[in-house]
Amino acid sequence: MNDFVSLxxxxxxxxxxxxxxxxxxxxxIDQDEAAxxxxxxxxxxxxxxxxxxxxxxxxxxxxxxxxxxxxxxxFEKEEKIKKEDIQKIExxxxxxxxxxQ
Amino acid sequence: MADVQITPEVAKGLAVGLLESPxxxxxxxxxxxxxxxxxxxxxxxxxxxxxxxxxICPYTAEDVKGVLLENxxxxxxxxxxxxxKEPIKGTPERDRYDKTQTIxxxxxxxxxxxxxxxxxxxxxxIIDYISRSPLYRDLLFDDQGQKxxxxxxxSQAIAQTLLRQPQYRRIIHRLFTERLDPKKRLDHESIVAxxxxxxxxxxxxxxxxxxxxxxxxxxxxxxxxxNIAITQDPNYQxxxxxxxxxxxxxxxxxxxxxxxxxxxxxxxxxxQQLTQDISSKKEEIRNIQSKLSDPRFxxxxxxxxEASSLQESIKSLEQLKQQANTSEQRQLxxxxxxxxxxxxEAQAQLIAERIRYASDIIAIPAEAAKEFxxxxxxxxxxxxxxxxxxxxxxxxxxxxxxxxQAIEKLSRRLGRKEKRKGGEIVWVPDRKQARRLLTLxxxxxxxxxxxxxxxxxxxxxxxxxxxxxxxxxxxxxxNNPDFVGxxxxxxxKKILCDYLLAGGxxxxxxxxxxxxxxxxxxxxxxxxxxxxxxxxFLQSQLGKGVLKALDELRGGKTTGEWxxxxxLKISGxxxxxxxxxxxxxAIPAILEFFYRR
Numbered sequence: 166m167n168d169f170v171s172l173x174x175x176x177x178x179x180x181x182x183x184x185x186x187x188x189x190x191x192x193x194i195d196q197d198e199a200a201x202x203x204x205x206x207x208x209x210x211x212x213x214x215x216x217x218x219x220x221x222x223x224x225x226x227x228x229x230x231x232x233x234x235x236x237x238x239x240f241e242k243e244e245k246i247k248k249e250d251i252q253k254i255e256x257x258x259x260x261x262x263x264x265x266q
Numbered sequence: 267m268a269d270v271q272i273t274p275e276v277a278k279g280l281a282v283g284l285l286e287s288p289x290x291x292x293x294x295x296x297x298x299x300x301x302x303x304x305x306x307x308x309x310x311x312x313x314x315x316x317x318x319x320x321x322i323c324p325y326t327a328e329d330v331k332g333v334l335l336e337n338x339x340x341x342x343x344x345x346x347x348x349x350x351k352e353p354i355k356g357t358p359e360r361d362r363y364d365k366t367q368t369i370x371x372x373x374x375x376x377x378x379x380x381x382x383x384x385x386x387x388x389x390x391x392i393i394d395y396i397s398r399s400p401l402y403r404d405l406l407f408d409d410q411g412q413k414x415x416x417x418x419x420x421s422q423a424i425a426q427t428l429l430r431q432p433q434y435r436r437i438i439h440r441l442f443t444e445r446l447d448p449k450k451r452l453d454h455e456s457i458v459a460x461x462x463x464x465x466x467x468x469x470x471x472x473x474x475x476x477x478x479x480x481x482x483x484x485x486x487x488x489x490x491x492x493n494i495a496i497t498q499d500p501n502y503q504x505x506x507x508x509x510x511x512x513x514x515x516x517x518x519x520x521x522x523x524x525x526x527x528x529x530x531x532x533x534x535x536x537x538q539q540l541t542q543d544i545s546s547k548k549e550e551i552r553n554i555q556s557k558l559s560d561p562r563f564x565x566x567x568x569x570x571x572e573a574s575s576l577q578e579s580i581k582s583l584e585q586l587k588q589q590a591n592t593s594e595q596r597q598l599x600x601x602x603x604x605x606x607x608x609x610x611e612a613q614a615q616l617i618a619e620r621i622r623y624a625s626d627i628i629a630i631p632a633e634a635a636k637e638f639x640x641x642x643x644x645x646x647x648x649x650x651x652x653x654x655x656x657x658x659x660x661x662x663x664x665x666x667x668x669x670x671q672a673i674e675k676l677s678r679r680l681g682r683k684e685k686r687k688g689g690e691i692v693w694v695p696d697r698k699q700a701r702r703l704l705t706l707x708x709x710x711x712x713x714x715x716x717x718x719x720x721x722x723x724x725x726x727x728x729x730x731x732x733x734x735x736x737x738x739x740x741x742x743x744x745n746n747p748d749f750v751g752x753x754x755x756x757x758x759k760k761i762l763c764d765y766l767l768a769g770g771x772x773x774x775x776x777x778x779x780x781x782x783x784x785x786x787x788x789x790x791x792x793x794x795x796x797x798x799x800x801x802x803f804l805q806s807q808l809g810k811g812v813l814k815a816l817d818e819l820r821g822g823k824t825t826g827e828w829x830x831x832x833x834l835k836i837s838g839x840x841x842x843x844x845x846x847x848x849x850x851x852a853i854p855a856i857l858e859f860f861y862r863r
Binding site for chain 1: 296302306311312315316319320321
């Protein structure tokens with residue numbers, strides 16, 4: 166697992182935990198549901214080794230539990246922007262490198 | 267300060283304030299959620315999830331001890347820690363507390379780990395449960411109820427297997443989290459505390475005459491004791507002597523002083539002598555007083571002082587007793603009595619609640635085992651139930667087939683007679699036999715009597731051509747009212763048809779008897795339908811001409827005409843039977859013709 170994926174997972178777990186807690190406080194879910202969701206996340210989290218698996222996990226989460234839909238949308242959007250930024254920076258770096266050569 | 271004016275702005279502000287969604291108060295959340303939030307806020311999101319998922323124990327050993335002390339101890343709080351003190355050793359309360367504490371700690375350790383760390387106390391609790399469970403009885407005990415030689419090995423293996431199941435662990439986690447919530451408080455704890463506060467306040471206001479009387483009596487007894495102690499002091503006699511000397515000297519001094527006053531007027535030359543006497547008496551008094559100040563008399567003085575203080579108290583109490591008879595005081599005393607009774611009741615309830623709470627905690631491993639086994643065996647039980655149902659259905663189907671065969675055979679034979687046709691035996695409707703059976707049906711015993719007669723015994727049924735199994739199937743159910751209803755009705759409608767086909771007629775009484783009974787109406791309805799079927803069948807087999815020929819037998823009126831004229835007009839089942847009766851004489855001939863073909 167690369168650092169980027171590992172970092173994303175950590176950030177994701179933080180965000181998902183907050184969503185579960187908020188949903189519990191707002192009584193959108195009960196403790197049994199929270200237990201089921203938490204168990205699902207913990208079990209699946211350990212099986213993620215690459216980005217594709219992470220994306221599958223996100224899709225599964227979104228499909229299974231409504232409480233995550235808006236969080237996951239913004240998470241994915243943010244990650245996409247970040248990824249694009251990295252790609253742009255890489256491209257600029259490459260251009261600069263070519264230019265210096 | 268001027269009153270606040272409710273201006274439109276203020277009203278708007280109030281309305282907006284009311285409409286704002288209230289913040290969910292954190293203190294109302296279950297402790298598990300609180301702990302999960304705490305872990306999350308400390309940057310331990312995974313731990314928080316593990317708590318929520320039931321994978322780790324959310325409570326520390328201190329949390330657990332705290333909630334047990336709070337709910338199982340009746341002792342005062344330790345002012346340093348604010349926690350209740352442990353119950354007194356050697357009391358049932360302490361035994362309960364210790365037992366609960368042991369099992370709770372074992373569960374906590376079990377939940378803290380990954381479910382593989384099994385404390386022996388927890389294992390013992392499970393063994394205790396399975397040893398009483400009928401599920402494992404044969405495995406653990408012999409026919410005489412004695413433990414088998416491998417009891418320990420097997421029971422331990424079962425307990426360990428159970429304790430290693432994730433689902434079992436989850437159940438324990440759930441029960442543990444619910445029942446050992448550090449915020450949990452027994453309902454009667456606060457009730458008792460509140461009553462105690464009220465009683466304290468009332469007691470401060472109430473003047474109890476009996477209590478005061480008792481206090482006065484007590485103080486008087488103490489005073490008496492002091493006085494006795496004074497007289498029993500070894501220096502008391504000396505003290506009395508000195509007091510007597512002092513009193514005498516003081517009296518003498520007064521006398522001398524009086525004499526001195528008189529002498530100044532009447533006898534001045536005595537003045538010098540009197541002055542000397544006075545001085546001498548004063549000296550004597552000082553000497554006695556000095557002797558009385560000796561420390562050997564200090565005990566007497568101490569006792570006298572205490573006696574004096576007691577007398578003062580008695581005096582004050584007697585004054586207070588006078589005030590206790592006001593109506594306000596009487597009312598306060600009644601209130602106090604009521605509160606004391608309430609407290610007594612609440613304390614008893616609290617003890618009961620403590621016992622229940624301890625039992626609920628101690629029972630967690632067994633309850634979890636029961637729940638787990640019920641869940642695990644639930645699927646198997648359903649499967650076996652379905653299988654049993656299928657088997658029962660099959661058995662039922664087999665029985666039903668036998669019954670159907672039996673009914674089929676009986677319906678072919680009952681109310682009919684044997685007739686040979688080219689060496690072949692056929693059974694044709696017989697009016698006499700059918701009538702005999704119908705007469706039975708018209709008896710008050712109805713269908714039951716009819717069935718009793720037809721299915722009297724195995725031999726009777728075999729005579730009707732049934733096999734032994736078929737006869738047994740009928741005999742086994744002949745007392746079942748549902749069976750009697752269906753079996754009897756099926757046979758009766760065939761017999762009725764046979765009777766009518768054989769040219770039988772129903773009397774007016776017969777028709778009314780049938781029409782009055784529920785089963786009779788059903789037979790009539792079925793008979794009517796059957797008649798229609800038979801009629802259509804005969805018509806299709808023999809042609810319309812035959813029926814027409816039969817119709818002519820009816821005094822020149824065709825059945826068609828008759829039906830046209832009367833069918834729609836005649837309502838009611840009895841009329842239909844009359845119709846049966848009218849056409850029936852021709853039927854045997856048709857049937858004979860039919861059988862001959």
